[in-house]
Amino acid sequence: LHFRGIKNLDAVLDWAVTRGLADPTEFVLSGRSAGGVAALLHADRVASRLAKEAPSCSHMRAAPMSGFFIEEEYNAKAIARLHNVTFGAATGLMPTCKDALPHRWHNCMTSPTMQEFIETPFFVFQ
Numbered sequence: 001l002h003f004r005g006i007k008n009l010d011a012v013l014d015w016a017v018t019r020g021l022a023d024p025t026e027f028v029l030s031g032r033s034a035g036g037v038a039a040l041l042h043a044d045r046v047a048s049r050l051a052k053e054a055p056s057c058s059h060m061r062a063a064p065m066s067g068f069f070i071e072e073e074y075n076a077k078a079i080a081r082l083h084n085v086t087f088g089a090a091t092g093l094m095p096t097c098k099d100a101l102p103h104r105w106h107n108c109m110t111s112p113t114m115q116e117f118i119e120t121p122f123f124v125f126q
Helices: 005-021 033-053 072-083 093-098 107-108
Strands: 026-032 059-065
Touching: 005 033, 026 072, 033 059, 072 107, 093 107
Parallel strands: 026 059
Antiparallel strands: none
């Protein structure tokens, strides 16, 4: 079993852009619990996509709710395996994080670690 929620995110963005999302001035990416982790994980990816497909959107922010979990080495490795973690544009995981943490790359999927590499402004509701 592997998760690929990024395909769902891409499909929703595709759908929304064809139905008027191309004209917003503001956009907030949010989610709760694991969705909060995903909001952080994909914030830069969504911001990049909006810059291309919705150029009038000048304010993109992430606002995860309850997505900041205690980082434990064992859990990070297990989560990385479960989610079939890979890096690059197709996954949203930040290569800059992997480059900075070559021996702990699995932590790049945890909020305490990834938050150091996110460029999009965000505010965490815990």
